């Protein structure tokens with residue numbers, strides 16, 4: 001069984017109730033954090049996990065809202081584990097540069113803590129793996145693979161797939177429907193997909209909002225991707241504009257016009273179990 005927890009269902013727009021984009025996928029004792037948006041460690045705590053328990057952090061792309069709190073994951077993992085516990089960060093080409101810059105920005109803090117704690121004599125141990133597609137060897141029992149997605153002009157962007165004990169889950173970041181994501185979804189049971197309500201946003205008289213229409217999927221487009229792959233479950237996240245707690249039935253209806261399977265959405269910490277079919 002794989003479990004999906006929507007840690008953050010929000011977007012770049014600050015929301016008192018929704019953290020930024022982040023999803024937790026767990027299989028057995030392994031835990032994978034996909035993206036690290038605003039408030040990720042608070043939500044990870046809400047899911048009874050922590051930075052120290054993560055098997056790896058996987059980044060779909062390097063847009064700020066998906067990596068806002070990566071610095072917090074790096075620092076907390078480093079300070080709150082008591083022996084060197086390298087944090088594996090997997091992401092598209094460019095991830096190493098971003099992580100190097102985050103570490104550089106943490107330079108003063110790293111210096112303070114090493115000077116202050118006798119038993120902390122090393123900087124945050126981080127292993128960055130840049131990927132473009134295919135299997136990713138993380139050494140565990142959960143199979144992890146990835147494929148390129150289409151979030152242009154944000155390039156490269158990738159989606160991840162997890163296979164464990166007969167269950168498989170795909171987590172797409174921001175993307176329009178594309179061949180890479182279709183390929184990743186073949187034979188998987190559940191798809192986690194970021195979505196925006198294009199029908200609502202196109203009526204908002206703000207050009208900068210309209211700019212977001214051409215590189216995200218609508219609930220209908222995400223539903224068509226899940227349907228093409230014959231999946232059982234579609235999990236929607238990254239709601240723009242956000243709906244109130246307990247709402248979202250209109251989003252579900254839009255997706256259901258193109259997908260006959262189970263459609264999941266909700267508040268932060270909404271959890272979905274995916275069992276072998």
Ligand SMILES: [Zn+2]
Nearest residue numbers: 061063151174
């Ligand atoms: Zn994005």
